[in-house]
Amino acid sequence: MKSKEISKVVLKRLPSYLAYLKSLPDDASPYMSATGLANALGMGEVQVRKDLALVSSGGRPKIGYLRENLIEDISQFLGYDNTTDAILVGAGKLGQALLGYSGFAAYGLNILAAFDARPTTAAIDGKDIFSMDKLEGFCRSRKVLMAIITVPAEYAQEICDKLIACGIKGIWNFAPIHLDVPANILVQNENMATSLAVLSMHLQAQIKEKK
Amino acid sequence: MKSKEISKVVLKRLPSYLAYLKSLPDDASPYMSATGLANALGMGEVQVRKDLALVSSGGRPKIGYLRENLIEDISQFLGYDNTTDAILVGAGKLGQALLGYSGFAAYGLNILAAFDARPTTAAIDGKDIFSMDKLEGFCRSRKVLMAIITVPAEYAQEICDKLIACGIKGIWNFAPIHLDVPANILVQNENMATSLAVLSMHLQAQIKEKK
DNA sequence: TAGATTGTTAATCGATTAACAATC
């Protein structure tokens, strides 16, 4: 694995490769070529090969990459091996769904607890839901760096500021609003409106075509 | 509004503009310049101006765009004006959260009902949850074009095939797996693993920096 | 008028794709 700078677009493709490799049955060939991966995911084979070259220790001509190694290389590169602790703010429906989702463990994400202005439940799936005044103490003592925002849009910026003041460096934002943050803080927007826009355009085009 | 081809990257930025414009208080200036929008969202002003030129009927030099018009132009372009009916398959935690989320109406999305292999509840927020055998009849009779997949990864492809057979043209996929579909079907992946990868890399870099 | 802003044309940048030598 080279420690070359990797661009965001490449980074975003890596999880797909990993998911596909992991989804293969145990009795499949232990080798996987860039060509095979590209075909399975409907991508260009050169693109896949270039991406893999950035994270992998190398494949063998005519054979491909050893699947096991490739999974390990990508996992390690993405930091799935060492878990990241996170907290969640806003224990509404979406917040509770994320809190109860066990699948995040596979991505190295561990949600420690949730915080809410008015907690309606004490815990979900063994994860405590605290009131907001416990936020700072918790983040400081557990040295949490990542937070998930699932509060309504109108409170998101305020919560965001508070989180940064608590030492949070990365924010996964589910609120449909732009968050203003200092340069060293990363906001990753899970923007449903964006996805819907793409889908909506496609459907409109389909309907027009029929006419 | 010109009917020029719009690229996917531009399309994905439009919802942010719209959200910001809508978030402004009523007593703010009725005009908004591309410069102002760019500053508020931390983007390049030329980029914003070019994007707006693609969807808007035009702004006035020195003044900017009439906010009201801009909101209408973007909304119309994104198809938020005429609602899209959709169904949801997989009424687990995430599915239920989406089913109960009232915010989609603002994006012109109307989830009609949900389907599940083993429904545990009859309805959520007034939306029925049916068993899978009702799927085809429902899609055909209501002429549904869009579906939301929130089933576990291992069932996603099977469900996807079934949906296409029912006439679905656009799929919003929350399952962390690549779906194989014909060319005329659009799959929009809400891939949480992708977001996590980006965040995870940022945090790793932050931690390294401190050393 | 002067200056902020629009809209457009040209230059730059980065990512994808094509071409090809090296390898097993």
Place this chain on the structure above:
DNA sequence: TAGATTGTTAATCGATTAACAATC
């Protein structure tokens, strides 16, 4: 060996940014 595949270098493509004339 022949052919599939890797890995790299060069060409193409598209998107972003810079420059600038037009406008109110």
